Amino acid sequence: xxxxxxxxxxxxxxxxxxxxxxxxxxxxxxxxxxxxxxxxxxxxxxxxxxxxxxxxxxxxxxxxxxxxxxxxxxxxxxxxxxxxxxxxxxxxxxxxxxxxxxxxxxxxxxxxxxxxxxxxxxxxxxxxxxxxxxxxxxxxxxxxxxxxxxxxxxxxxxxxxxxxxxxxxxxxxxxxxxxxxxxxxxxxxxxxxxxxxxxxxxxxxxxxxxxxxxxxxxxxxxxxxxxxxxxxxxxxxxxxxxxxxxxxxxxxxxxxxxxxxxxxxxxxxxxxxxxxxxxxxxxxxxxxxxxxxxxxxxxxxxxxxxxxxxxxxxxxx
Amino acid sequence: xxxxxxxxxxxxxxxxxxxxxxxxxxxxxxxxxxxxxxxxxxxxxxxxxxxxxxxxxxxxxxxxxxxxxxxxxxxxxxxxxxxxxxxxxxxxxxxxxxxxxxxxxxxxxxxxxxxxxxxxxxxxxxxxxxxxxxxxxxxxxxxxxxxxxxxxxxxxxxxxxxxxxxxxxxxxxxxxxxxxxxxxxxxxxxxxxxxxxxxxxxxxxxxxxxxxxxxxxxxxxxxxxxxxxxxxxxxxxxxxxxxxxxxxxxxxxxxxxxxxxxxxxxxxxxxxxxxxxxxxxxxxxxxxxxxxxxxxxxxxxxxxxxxxxxxxxxxxx
Numbered sequence: 001x002x003x004x005x006x007x008x009x010x011x012x013x014x015x016x017x018x019x020x021x022x023x024x025x026x027x028x029x030x031x032x033x034x035x036x037x038x039x040x041x042x043x044x045x046x047x048x049x050x051x052x053x054x055x056x057x058x059x060x061x062x063x064x065x066x067x068x069x070x071x072x073x074x075x076x077x078x079x080x081x082x083x084x085x086x087x088x089x090x091x092x093x094x095x096x097x098x099x100x101x102x103x104x105x106x107x108x109x110x111x112x113x114x115x116x117x118x119x120x121x122x123x124x125x126x127x128x129x130x131x132x133x134x135x136x137x138x139x140x141x142x143x144x145x146x147x148x149x150x151x152x153x154x155x156x157x158x159x160x161x162x163x164x165x166x167x168x169x170x171x172x173x174x175x176x177x178x179x180x181x182x183x184x185x186x187x188x189x190x191x192x193x194x195x196x197x198x199x200x201x202x203x204x205x206x207x208x209x210x211x212x213x214x215x216x217x218x219x220x221x222x223x224x225x226x227x228x229x230x231x232x233x234x235x236x237x238x239x240x241x242x243x244x245x246x247x248x249x250x251x252x253x254x255x256x257x258x259x260x261x262x263x264x265x266x267x268x269x270x271x272x273x274x275x276x277x278x279x280x281x282x283x284x285x286x287x288x289x290x291x292x293x294x295x296x297x298x299x300x301x302x303x304x305x306x307x308x309x310x311x312x313x314x315x316x317x
Numbered sequence: 318x319x320x321x322x323x324x325x326x327x328x329x330x331x332x333x334x335x336x337x338x339x340x341x342x343x344x345x346x347x348x349x350x351x352x353x354x355x356x357x358x359x360x361x362x363x364x365x366x367x368x369x370x371x372x373x374x375x376x377x378x379x380x381x382x383x384x385x386x387x388x389x390x391x392x393x394x395x396x397x398x399x400x401x402x403x404x405x406x407x408x409x410x411x412x413x414x415x416x417x418x419x420x421x422x423x424x425x426x427x428x429x430x431x432x433x434x435x436x437x438x439x440x441x442x443x444x445x446x447x448x449x450x451x452x453x454x455x456x457x458x459x460x461x462x463x464x465x466x467x468x469x470x471x472x473x474x475x476x477x478x479x480x481x482x483x484x485x486x487x488x489x490x491x492x493x494x495x496x497x498x499x500x501x502x503x504x505x506x507x508x509x510x511x512x513x514x515x516x517x518x519x520x521x522x523x524x525x526x527x528x529x530x531x532x533x534x535x536x537x538x539x540x541x542x543x544x545x546x547x548x549x550x551x552x553x554x555x556x557x558x559x560x561x562x563x564x565x566x567x568x569x570x571x572x573x574x575x576x577x578x579x580x581x582x583x584x585x586x587x588x589x590x591x592x593x594x595x596x597x598x599x600x601x602x603x604x605x606x607x608x609x610x611x612x613x614x615x616x617x618x619x620x621x622x623x624x625x626x627x628x629x630x631x632x633x634x
Contacts, residue, residue, distance in 0.1 A: 024341065026363075045589045046343075107586075265626060269424075272362045272591040272622030305589030309582060314626060 001240055006193035008155035009162060009186075016058040016156060019091055020048050023160075025167050025299075030270040035286050036294040040171070042164045045275050045305025049111065051232075052160050052183060052303050053084035053147070059156030060145040061088035069094050074142035076100070076122070076129035078231055079108030080304050081147035086117025097142055099132045101125070105231065107308040126222075126236065148182025149238035158186030164299045165190065171198050172296040175282040177303055178202035178211045178252065179233035181241030187301075188248030199250040201292075203285035205229075205260060210236045211245065212252040229257050229313050232278035232304065253292070255284040261313045263287060267302075274305045277313060318557055323510035325472035326479060326503075333375040333473060336408055337365050340477075342484050342616075347587040352603050353611040357488070359481045362592050362622025366400045366428065368549075369477050369500060369620050370464070374401035376473030377462040378409050386411050391459035393417070393439070393446040395548055396425030397621050398464035403434025414459055416449045418442070422548070424625040443539075443553065465499030466555035475503030481616045482507065488515050489613040492599040494620055495519035495528045495569065496550035498558030504618075505565030516567040518609075520602035522546075522577060527553045528562065529569040546574050546630055549595035549621065570609070572601040578630045580604060584619075591622045594630060 026041045044052035061073060072095035075085050082098035089096035096117045100109060101124040112119055122132035137144050145153065160183065161174060174191070178184045184202045191198050204211050208226035214237060222236035237245065255263075264280035266287075267273065279302040286293050286300065343358045361369035378390060389412035392402050399415035406413035413434045417426060418441040429436055439449035454461050462470065477500065478491060491508065495501045501519045508515050521528050525543035531554060539553035554562065572580075581597035583604075584590065592600075596619040603610050603617065 050589055268591055268626060272367055274585055274589040274591060309585060309629070309631060312626070312629075 002151040003243065004151040004155040004189060006189060008151065009158040009189055012059040012155040013159045013162065015062050016055055016159065019058045019062070019088065020054050021046060022163055023047050025164065026271065026273070028271045031266070036290055037286065038297045039286065040164070040168045040297065040299045041271070042160060042299060042301045043273065044160055045273060045279060045302050049080065049083045049087045049115070050304055050306040051080035051084060052157060052301070053080040054087060055159050056153030056156035056182060057081065057084035057088040057145065060150065060152040061085070061092050063152055064143060068143050072096060072140060072142040073145050074099070074133060074136045074140065075145045075147060076133045077147050078234055079104050080232060080306060082117060083108065083111040083115055085145055086112050086115035090116045095142070097136045097140060099129055099136060101129060105308045105311065107306060111306065147235065148180035149240045151240070154182050154185045154189065154240070157183045158189045160301060161187040161190040162194065164301070165195050165198070168297070168299055170297055171195070171299050173199040173201060173293065174299040174301070175201040175203055175285060176301040177230070177233055177278050177281040178204045179208070179278070180235035181211065181237045181245050183301065183303065184249065185241045185244035188244040192248055200248060201285070202245065202249050202252040203282040204233055204252060204254055205281060206254045206256050208233050209254045212254050214242060215246065215249065215252050218246070230260055230278040230281050232276065233281065253285040253289055255281060255288055259284040259288060265314055274307060275302050276304045276307050279303045319468040320560065321468040321472040321506060323506055325468065326475040326506055329376040329472040330476045330479065332379050333372055333476065336375045336379070336405065337371050338363060339480055340364050342481065343588065343590070345588045348583070353607055354603065355614045356603065357481070357485045357614065357616045358588070359477060359616060359618045360590065361477055362590060362596060362619050366397065366404045366432070367621055367623040368397035368401065369474060369618070370397040370401035371404060372476050373470030373473035373499060374398065374405040374462065377467065377469040378402070378405035380469055381460060385460050389413060389457060389459040390462050391416070391450060391453045391457065392462045392464060393450045394464050395551055396421050397549060397623060399434060400425065400428040400432055402462055403429050403432035407433045412459070414453045414457060416446055416453060418446060422625045422628065424623060428623065464552065465497035466557045468557070471499050471502045471506065471557070474500045475506045477618060478504040478507040479511065481618070482512050485614070485616055487614055488512070488616050490516040490518060490610065491616040491618070492518040492520055492602060493618040494547070494550055494595050494598040495521045496525070496595070497552035498528065498554045498562050500618065500620065501566065502558045502561035505561040509565055517565060518602070519562065519566055519569040520599040521550055521569060521571055522598060523571045523573050525550050526571045529571050531559060532563065532566065532569050547577055547595040547598050549593065550598065570602040570606055572598055572605055576601040576605060582631055591624060592619050593621045593624050596620045
């Protein structure tokens, strides 16, 4: 297990700068009122490929030596990491094979294809994904870039929280969604180096609460294919991300599916920005836990903005 | 007919500054590619009350003397101006009566109520609106703040294009939607004073093309209650706005309903921001007229972001 260090984060920042946006931090008076807190939204929904995943993917792809790069890259992804890896590979001019569950949204499949990635379909569930990916790697010799259990990816994702800390003075806390834990591990790495007094919260769906259960148990507990509307958060922690999270996270908060949808709709209507359901998870957690956040300056990572406009969650509500 | 001057714009800017946002200017590589131009989006969808209308309404309300203000303000509006006037009145602590057509969206009615405005319903169509408003003014003695045929409102709206010119160097053109023409008149005022070499385009739905027909005919032509999905653009020019537009506008471009919906969806998915249908009209006009805009630096006013998430235009497409 290769652990990324803060030096890797600094190197990642320089490496990916030509390929990503330094995204803005937005505020919203209505959300502040509802939360009783000062919220600073790091808008990774405005990031290249519409998600923070562009950071880790670009760091992995542009860090490869020439001979390795030429064989291409491969990964499995429920969506954004696949699009991000296809994007990064396209910028470098190398092939990318993306293993996607059949259940991935049409919009996310179209994004991968649009960036020139080759989609390899598999059954839902982490076991099926990993088997299909192993097959692809064996066939092509491609470099595996895991969506989160990869030191290069975590170092890349860490640049999001680094920018947030640099752009907002005096933060008391940061909250980010947790699926596989790549982003949250990156936050751990950044905060431990730059701002160890800032509290760090993970937010996840009740329906995919492996991180909360792991933190409570003090040992890594994983689920296979939990079901939640927050489709970016269906992955489970791995030893590498658990390593960071068990040491660096203040608490993990969970929210219901209805709370996710309601928070998503609130952000859409009051901030007039589009966030995907996974990004609504930390917003919902803040609104649900006034006792934790009231009166504090809180950085919130809005992780992505890729949605299927023909399949919005409130259509059935 | 009182004509606003550029001095009124300067005064408006100082008067409204505590009550509005200086909105950001965003860019988008995908939109630039599609247009073959460099587009600079002035994001009034992030403005207070979700629309540029907050500017004109605040300028009118905060410019009133104390005795007049105490009697309150009144207007008619298909939506955003009503919400904006209610917002401005609420900030000053005076009553606002808003005449709204029965056909106004539930979301826009809720916004007016949410800011503390009193809604007076009337039949659709400008004649019915104006009759209902005259009645309200007669009853209450309220100060009429017309949504666009009002020098104070035009001076307020002009601050949007002033900020755009200040924030983006070397613009070749600005394009804004035209309904009643308040925003576009404000652009005329700003450009004639600050940047007379910048071309100015209005964009309107084919289904509500009174501005284009007026410009072609060289005289003011008005429609009563045209029908278009761009519900903010159903109003017709008035002599005050025609005065500015006939002198200061380079051309008026029209787009179909399908082109509006398609452009709106493109902005939602590729910029991950929410714009209302009226804001999509200039975007559609740019995509439709590559010959006009290709290779140029174009400022685009995204006028608002108030949509009814339960009634999105592509649901029926």
